[in-house]
Amino acid sequence: MTVLADPFAQPFLMHALLAGSAIAAACGLVGYFLVLRAQVFTGDALSHVAFTGALAALALGYDLRLGLFGATIAAALLLGALGRSGRADDVVIGSVFSWVLGLGVFFLTLYTTSRSTHGNAGVSVLFGSIFGLSAGQARTAALIAAAVGLLLLAIARPLLFASLDEAVATARGVPVRLLGFAFLALVGAAAAEATQAVGALLLLGLLAAPAGAAQRLAHSPYPGLALSCALAVGELWAGLALAYAVPGMPPSFAILACATAVYAAAFAVRPRRRRHPNRPGPTLARTLEERRVRQAPRAP
Amino acid sequence: MAAADPGWSWNVFADLERIWSYPFMVAAFWAGTVVAVLAGVLGWFMVLRRQSFIGHTLAVVGFPGAAGATLLGVSALAGYFVFCLAAALVVAAVPREGRFGGAEESVLTGAVQAFLLACGYLFVALYRGSLGGVNALLFGSFLGITTGQVAVLVTVAAAVLAVLAAVGRRLLYASVDPAVAAGRGVPVRRLSVLFLVLLGAATAATSQITGTLLVFALLVMPAATAQTLTGRPGRGLALTVVIALLVTWAALIVAFYSPYPIGFFLTTLAFGGYLLARVGRTVVLRLTRVPAGQALGGAR
Numbered sequence: 001m002t003v004l005a006d007p008f009a010q011p012f013l014m015h016a017l018l019a020g021s022a023i024a025a026a027c028g029l030v031g032y033f034l035v036l037r038a039q040v041f042t043g044d045a046l047s048h049v050a051f052t053g054a055l056a057a058l059a060l061g062y063d064l065r066l067g068l069f070g071a072t073i074a075a076a077l078l079l080g081a082l083g084r085s086g087r088a089d090d091v092v093i094g095s096v097f098s099w100v101l102g103l104g105v106f107f108l109t110l111y112t113t114s115r116s117t118h119g120n121a122g123v124s125v126l127f128g129s130i131f132g133l134s135a136g137q138a139r140t141a142a143l144i145a146a147a148v149g150l151l152l153l154a155i156a157r158p159l160l161f162a163s164l165d166e167a168v169a170t171a172r173g174v175p176v177r178l179l180g181f182a183f184l185a186l187v188g189a190a191a192a193e194a195t196q197a198v199g200a201l202l203l204l205g206l207l208a209a210p211a212g213a214a215q216r217l218a219h220s221p222y223p224g225l226a227l228s229c230a231l232a233v234g235e236l237w238a239g240l241a242l243a244y245a246v247p248g249m250p251p252s253f254a255i256l257a258c259a260t261a262v263y264a265a266a267f268a269v270r271p272r273r274r275r276h277p278n279r280p281g282p283t284l285a286r287t288l289e290e291r292r293v294r295q296a297p298r299a300p
Numbered sequence: 301m302a303a304a305d306p307g308w309s310w311n312v313f314a315d316l317e318r319i320w321s322y323p324f325m326v327a328a329f330w331a332g333t334v335v336a337v338l339a340g341v342l343g344w345f346m347v348l349r350r351q352s353f354i355g356h357t358l359a360v361v362g363f364p365g366a367a368g369a370t371l372l373g374v375s376a377l378a379g380y381f382v383f384c385l386a387a388a389l390v391v392a393a394v395p396r397e398g399r400f401g402g403a404e405e406s407v408l409t410g411a412v413q414a415f416l417l418a419c420g421y422l423f424v425a426l427y428r429g430s431l432g433g434v435n436a437l438l439f440g441s442f443l444g445i446t447t448g449q450v451a452v453l454v455t456v457a458a459a460v461l462a463v464l465a466a467v468g469r470r471l472l473y474a475s476v477d478p479a480v481a482a483g484r485g486v487p488v489r490r491l492s493v494l495f496l497v498l499l500g501a502a503t504a505a506t507s508q509i510t511g512t513l514l515v516f517a518l519l520v521m522p523a524a525t526a527q528t529l530t531g532r533p534g535r536g537l538a539l540t541v542v543i544a545l546l547v548t549w550a551a552l553i554v555a556f557y558s559p560y561p562i563g564f565f566l567t568t569l570a571f572g573g574y575l576l577a578r579v580g581r582t583v584v585l586r587l588t589r590v591p592a593g594q595a596l597g598g599a600r
Contacts, residue, residue, distance in 0.1 A: 038403035040410045041353040091524045094352035095574050098517035102567025105439050105513075109561050126438075127421045201360075202421070205414025212407035250425045256418035263411050 013244060015138035016130045016251070020236045022145035023190075023197045024206060028232030029152045030190040031211035032225050033183060037163045041090050042079055042184070043207045045097035046191040049075040051200035052104030053192075054125040059111035065140075068192035075100065076188035080181050128199030128252045130240075141196055148189045149229075151182075159183055160221050197236075198252040209259035210235060213266035235259040319556055327445045331453060332548040335506050335518065338457040340544035341464060342502050343519035344537050345495060347527055349475045352520050353406055354391055357413040358500045359515040361387045362507035364420030366437050371423045377452060380504040387412055388500030392493040439511045439563050449508055456505035460498050471495060472533055514563045518544055521570035528577040543573060 008014065034043050053071020057064050075096070082092050108122045124132075133141065152159075162169040162176040170176050187207075194203035214228035239255030246254075309315055319325050346355045362380045369379025394408050464471070474481040474488040482488045506515045522544040526536045547570045554569075555562035 035403065035407050038406060040403075040406040041356075044353060044356065044410060044413070090350050090352045091347050091520065091527075094356065094516065094520040095524050095571060098514075098520060099567045099571035101513055102517065102564045102571075105561050106564035108439075109559075109564075113559070123424075199421075201417045202414050204410050205418065208407050208410035208414065212411060215407070248426065250421055253418045253422040253425070256415055260411055260415040260418075 010244075011135070012131050012133070013240065015133045015135055016240055017237070019133050019138040019141035019145070020130055020197050020240060020255075021233050022142040022149070023193045024210075024232040024236035025229050026145040026148040026152070026190045027194050027203070027206040028210045028214075028229035029149050029225060030183075030187050031207035031232070032214060032228040033152070033156075033159060033163060034187060034207055035211040035215055036160075036221075037183075039187075040204075040208050041093055042076070043187060043191065044204050045079065045093045045100075046072050046076060046188060047195075047200050047203050048097045048101045048104065050191050050195040050203070051122075051125055052100050052107060054195065054200065055104055055107040055111055055122065058125075059107040065192070065196075068195055069189060072188035072192040073185050074188075076184040076191075077181060080184045124199070125195065126199050126201045127250065128195065128197055128202065130197045130251050131243075133196070137196070141193060144189065145193050148186055148193065152186050155179060155182060156225065164221075198255055202252050202256050205256045205259050206232060206236075209256075209263040213263045216266040217269070231262055232259075235262060315553075319553065324444070325552070325556060327447070327450060328552055329549065331445050331450050331509050332552055333545060334450070334453050334457050335509060336522075336544035336548040337541050338453075338460065338502050339506055339515065339518035340522050340541040341461060341537060342499055343523035343544075344526065344540045345464075345471060345475065346499060346519055347523040348472075349495070351496075351499075352516075353409050354496065355499060355503070355519050356516045357391065357409050358384050358387055358496070359503045359507060359519065360413060360512050361416040362504055362512040362515075363437050364416045364423060365504070366508070366512075367420045367423035367427070371427045377449075377508060380508050381501070383416065384500040384504035384507075385497060387416060388496040389493075392496045437511060438513045439561060445509055453505050453509060456501055460502050460505075463494070463498060467491060467494065511563070514566065517563075517567045517570055518548070521567070521574050522547065525570075525574045525577045528574070528581050543570075547573065 031043070034040055049071050050068055053067040053069075054064055055067075056071065057067025079093055079096065082096070083089055112122070158169070158174050159179050159182075161172075162174050162179045166176055190207070191203055194206050197203075198206055210232035211228045213231055214224045218224035218227045235258040236255050238258040240251060242258070243249050243251035243254040320329070343355070346352060361383045365379035365381070365383030366376040367379070368383070369376045390412055391405070391409050394405055470481070470486050471491050471494075473484075474486050474491045478488045503515050503519070506518070510518070522540045525543050526539040530536050530539060547566060550569055551562050551566035554565045558565070
């Protein structure tokens with residue numbers, strides 16, 4: 001390995017750190033609710049929508065970010081509208097996003113043939129280019145991601161209620177459906193942001209893996225939310241450091257590898273349930289579900 | 301595509317004769333037919349079991365498999381099978397029990413998918429080959445098919461369909477009502493693992509021809525359309541295969557006359573059919589006032 005220059009003197013690394021930290025924090029927060037609400041597949045769908053949106057913007061000559069945010073937020077709201085109480089059925093999600101992906105292939109062809117470029121635009125949208133962000137792009141990305149995170153924190157309390165017990169939340173006057181839509185719009189924005197960091201195909205890992213680990217390790221909601229956010233940011237830092245230190249390693253792979261390693265480690269420390277049936281279960285959702293089933297009268 | 305071709309003349313027989321005078325189109329039609337039958341049948345079970353997310357994950361992990369095999373200099377085919385089957389076994393290792401078993405399964409699926417895709421990107425980056433190859437792996441084409449590929453496809457399709465024919469009735473029982481099926485002595489868990497392995501093998505054999513991102517379209521959309529229209533297993537399976545065949549053949553013909561990739565036409569036709577079925581079903585239900593949800597596994 002060559003002797004590395006002072007990493008904090010490298011502007012591209014500072015831009016990646018600035019944008020990446022904010023993006024990871026937003027993804028960790030949004031992802032926690034995504035996992036809690038069992039909507040990970042929606043995140044998967046949005047990753048393909050982000051690909052199509054970005055390529056559509058490139059092919060038609062608009063700003064990349066416009067296509068990303070427009071497509072992901074619109075698709076998130078559409079998926080919400082197609083399902084009951086803001087949650088779409090997985091077959092509907094699958095059908096919609098495989099068509100959107102077909103559109104993406106169309107735009108990719110349009111772009112590569114009209115601009116006489118090679119397939120690299122598609123590759124960079126699919127797998128991200130966090131080391132290629134300019135100072136302005138990094139600042140914008142950080143601001144948007146911070147806004148997404150703050151908005152999510154602002155609705156966290158009613159959203160948590162609505163996610164864990166929809167029926168009771170509705171009865172207590174919580175606008176469950178509206179919250180579902182607002183949440184999906186935030187997921188869309190986070191997905192669009194994450195596409196710039198780790199690419200359309202890999203953003204699912206940033207949404208799911210830290211949140212999945214946090215769900216296994218923390219048994220109450222707010223510590224879980226904080227842990228998910230902290231894990232995502234920590235994994236991103238570790239990934240950037242790894243990619244900087246090891247020549248030839250793509251940063252998006254390094255970030256995903258760190259996220260997956262932490263998630264796998266969370267499986268290892270899983271408490272044994274059978275020996276203590278009255279102690280909290282492996283995930284918060286299951287704990288609360290069991291408590292609810294014990295307390296609730298039998299549903300018809 | 302065929303520059304010298306005079307174009308579609310509305311004389312269907314003459315057109316088909318001309319299309320089939322190209323050996324690559326004949327191979328594409330044969331391969332497309334086998335793919336449509338295989339993906340249709342497995343997709344019907346996948347949609348019935350609400351496992352679209354897993355199906356999608358198994359479909360996309362062929363990409364790192366093929367990229368890794370290219371990096372190591374072994375046959376891409378081996379890569380497809382190793383990765384698809386390994387992913388199927390990892391996902392099958394977590395049992396789906398209870399309402400939140402599904403949530404846990406989906407987090408694991410998402411993490412596996414994102415990590416393996418990141419590995420694919422790493423393999424491509426290490427290979428330093430032409431990045432255009434990524435697009436071929438991801439989006440594939442029906443148009444450069446070798447007889448070797450078709451032979452593998454036919455062998456795998458025959459084996460998978462034979463196993464499915466043997467366990468089909470029990471799998472159907474276990475999918476529709478796992479609790480009752482388990483009570484009647486059906487090995488629900490083992491069937492679930494077996495189904496994922498079959499799905500992995502089928503997606504591996506299919507993605508070597510269609511590319512990893514478009515297998516899923518053939519898995520989910522014809523089956524979703526058929527289950528919107530009929531709840532009966534036999535009729536539904538037959539309808540799925542018919543829709544998959546029609547969509548594939550039509551897409552092949554349209555793509556032959558157009559500069560755009562087949563994936564776009566295939567997904568657009570299939571999605572159009574799905575939308576028509578959904579709209580038609582809604583209209584018919586409104587007119588006849590049959591309560592919704594009577595159909596077995598019908599669109600909810």
